Amino acid sequence: MTARQTLRYAGRFFHLEAADLDRRVSEVLGVVGLARRADRPVVGFSGGERQRLGLAQAMLHDPELLILDEPAAGLDPLGRRDVLALLERLRERCTVVYSTHILDDVQRVSDTVAIIREGVIITQGPIEAMLAGGDGAAYGLELTGDPSDVEAALRRQPWVSALDGHVADGVTVWHVAVTDEQAADARLLRTVVADPDVTVVAYGRHQHELEDIFVDLVEQEPNR
Numbered sequence: 080m081t082a083r084q085t086l087r088y089a090g091r092f093f094h095l096e097a098a099d100l101d102r103r104v105s106e107v108l109g110v111v112g113l114a115r116r117a118d119r120p121v122v123g124f125s126g127g128e129r130q131r132l133g134l135a136q137a138m139l140h141d142p143e144l145l146i147l148d149e150p151a152a153g154l155d156p157l158g159r160r161d162v163l164a165l166l167e168r169l170r171e172r173c174t175v176v177y178s179t180h181i182l183d184d185v186q187r188v189s190d191t192v193a194i195i196r197e198g199v200i201i202t203q204g205p206i207e208a209m210l211a212g213g214d215g216a217a218y219g220l221e222l223t224g225d226p227s228d229v230e231a232a233l234r235r236q237p238w239v240s241a242l243d244g245h246v247a248d249g250v251t252v253w254h255v256a257v258t259d260e261q262a263a264d265a266r267l268l269r270t271v272v273a274d275p276d277v278t279v280v281a282y283g284r285h286q287h288e289l290e291d292i293f294v295d296l297v298e299q300e301p302n303r
Contacts, residue, residue, distance in 0.1 A: 082108065082124075082132055083117045086139060093140040100139075107135040110172075111165055127158020131165060138169075145169065147177035151184055163188055182290045186210070192289070196297045209292060216260040218267060220253040221281035229274040236270075238262040250280065 080088070083104055090100040108114045111131040116124070121132065130150065137145055150166065151159040166188045169175050179185060185192055186206065193203035202209070230253075233239050238259035245252055257263040268282055 081118045081120055082113055085121055085132065086136060089136045090139050095140070103139055103141075107138045110138065110168070111135045112161065125158060127154050127161050130154060130158065130162050134162075134165060134169070143173050145173055145175045147175065149179050150177055151179065151181060159184075182293055186289045194293055194296055201296055210289065216263060217254060217256045217285040218263060219281070219283055219285045220255065220271060220279060222251040222253070222271070222277045222279055223249065224277040226251050226274075226277050229271050229277055232270060233267070236266070254285065
């Protein structure tokens, strides 16, 4: 069967009228990027194309909720990229709940995350809040030159709670934890670049990686 025939067959389970079904089939094929392959046999589709066709089938009746299990599992990099891009578009149309062990995918496309251990949700919340962490804001800097004076100046700031660093290939790498994010945004970089003995080669707000958060949480001893 072709992609169009497959969707027409599946659409009959949703009791769609023939005219509405044909319109809806064409619409969802366009949404998942298969319009140009609509009349080609599915047997010749790649794994990513078959996954997108499955998503099109699930969307035929215009659901308010899609529940997906490992939607990008087993796909090559191109197929995984296409499915993730489709998930980003789908959240404008409906709520998408999906399970996956590929935490990079979660970090890329999710609005809200729940982490489950042994069938119990151990944390959940907006992805931005989870990645920001609960221990204040932190910033990363990479410097060349002699940073001793500006390091001392930063350590005197009341809003700097910790400054850790190391040197790699002649570049000083700092991790600066702060208690006052507004003060840090206004004064941290300005303080560093004012020192003529250093050059800033990289600067940015630090985010936790979701994989690190996941490992920390699931390895904690569960409360019983």
